[in-house]
Amino acid sequence: MWLVIDQGGHASRVLVIDRHGRPVAEARRPVSVSQPRPGWVEQDAGQIVASVREALADVAIQLGSACRQLRAAGLATQRSTLVCWDRRSGAPLSPAISWQDRRAAQWMRPFAAQRAKIRAITGLLPNAHYGVSKLHWCLQHLSAVRAARERGSLACGPLASFLLSNLLEEHPLLVDAVNASRTLLWDWRQRRWSAELLELFGLEKDYLPRGVATRYDFGPLAIGDLRVPLTVCTGDQPAALFAAGAPETGKAYINMGTGAFLQCVMPPSVAATDSPAQANLLRSVVWDEAETSIQVLEATVNGAGSALSVVAGELGIAGEEVQKYSAAWLTNADSIPLYLNGIGGLGSPLWREDFASGFAGPEASSATAPAKLVAVLESIIFLLVVNLEAMQGAGIPLQRIVLSGGLSVLDGLCQRLADICGLPVQRATQAEATAHGLAFLLAGSRAVWQKDAEDTVFSARENPALLERYRHWRDAMDEALGVQPAAQEADH
Structure with a gap:
């Protein structure tokens, strides 16, 4: 059995999963999120550590002697x-400071001129969502951080590093390559912090954790009276990619939670060249071990579940009501407006951090609250379709879409994606994609995952009204982004 810790935006989960991919114990502790100012999203780091420890203690009680x-x-x-x-x-x-946070967006803007260099080294594009802008902000604005730097006791890094340091008995100062790669400071080819980028951003390596492989002897983790070696550390989305076993070419893997993240394994011909068609997508490290570094082509939609929460709040609809009625609204709502979704900033392939979200179309002024929430849900699908088209334009062959994450439970959402793309959409049986993917990575060759057998598949149907809304949405987005008609036709 393998113990997995999945620390997410709204909860810390600890699961124990057997060699067949079945959970045998599980505990969950909520964590709070605050937004003290527009564009700021943060959490109490101490509360996150406490939540993981509490969940570990709960699982230890559930397992009893089976902890051994x-x-x-x-x-x-x-x-x-x-x-x-x-x-x-x-x-x-x-x-x-959350991945959603954009408090240092203004500081990041001048680095757009270094876009080509940053992408060549990191696989990413200069953007305030990544760690470097947050690190700079902390050094500039937090006296406790500056004081620790002066006395030589400062450590800064991805949340994973902080948790490793606090949860493991030896308090290591380490970071895995996957999480390190999300700082805009990691050279994925050299597998180390980039001296060139540290100089570019005016930072030092002294307070950064030591970079290691994704599979590594990180140290012993206490659970009850026992010590269990922690041997894999990675990011949530890369782990989710392995939820049903090793990912395959020809499939687009989409995990829809607070944000929606689309990952595609690159065939050798695509991986060998970073073509102009890939320029607005990300090359993301999803696994690093020994001589093997695996990258995928990744696309991001920042406003998925977060967009639904924001608009529901504006409409005065409680989150519980949204969860309860979304499926029915997707089936029954009519006169659906368009929603131009820039919650959290527009992600790939459009990349506009200051995009103003809002409803559009002739139905916008008279639409009911349920119809508006359906428009938000459709906007998530529309943004995913734009990214799927970008993936295909970059040479990624697609035969199937695999969905996971909280929003994937909505049949109407899955069906709409299939209808627009014309591809079968396979909804993963395992709701906890990150946890199950992490367990697969831990188990390695000992895993005997049951693949796809119980998954639900949505086949494409004729849906002219949806396709028409998508076309109108693309036109409205192009107009809002200032795209000229000629460029618009070429883009389509």
Whole structure:
């Protein structure tokens, strides 16, 4: 059995999963999220540590003497969330600044001129969502961080590093390559911090954790009276990619939660060249071990579940009501407006951090609240379709879409994606994609995952009204982005 820690935006989950991919114990603790100012999203780093410890204790009670059957543990976290802490005491010196946070967007803007260099080294594009802008902000604005730097006790890094330091008995100062790659400071080819980028951003390596492989002897984790070696650390989305076993070419893997993340394994012909068609997509490290570094082509939609929450709040609809009625609304709503979704900033392939979200179309003024929420849900699908088209334009062959994550439970959402793309959409049986993917990575050759047998498949249907809304949405987005008609036709 394998112990997996899945630290997400709204909860810390600890699961124990057997060699067949079946959960045998599970505990969950909520974590709070605050937005003290527009564009700021942060969490209490100490609360995150406490939530994981409580969930571990709960699982230890559930397992009892069966704890002795645990072979190894793994950790998956939000990749671009950053923390500063005191390396001697382990105490946090900053909030956990969320991957959604864009407080340092203005500082990042001049680095757009270095876009080609940054992408060549990191696989990413200069963007305030990544760790470097948050690290710079902490050094500029938090006196406790500056004081720790002066006395030589400062540590800064991805949330994964902070949790490793606090949860493991030896308090290591380490970061895996996957989480390190989300800082805009990691050279994925050289597998080390980039001296060139550290100089470009005016930062030092001294307070960064040591970079290691995704599979590594990170140290012993206490669970009850036992010690379990933690041997895999990675990001939430890369782990989710392995939820049903090793990912395959020809499939687009989409995990829809707070954000929606689309990952495609690159065939050798695509991986060998970073073509102009890939320029607005990300090359993301999803696994790093020994001589093997696996990258995927990745696309991001920042406003998925978060967009639904924001608009529901604006409409005065409680989150519980949204969860309860979304499926019915998707089936029954009519006169659906368009929603131009820039919640959290427009992600790939459009990349516009200051995009103003809002409803559009002739139905916007008279639409009911349920119809507006359906428009938000459709906007998530529309943004995913734009990215799927970009993937195909970059040479990725697609025969099937695999969906996971909280929003994938909505049949109407899955069906709409199939209808627009003309591809079968396979909804993963396992709801906890990150946890199950992490367990697969821990188990390695010992895993005997049951693949696809119980998954639900949505086949494409004729849906002219939806396709018409998608075309109108594309036109409205192009107009809002200032795209000229000629360029618009070429883009389509």
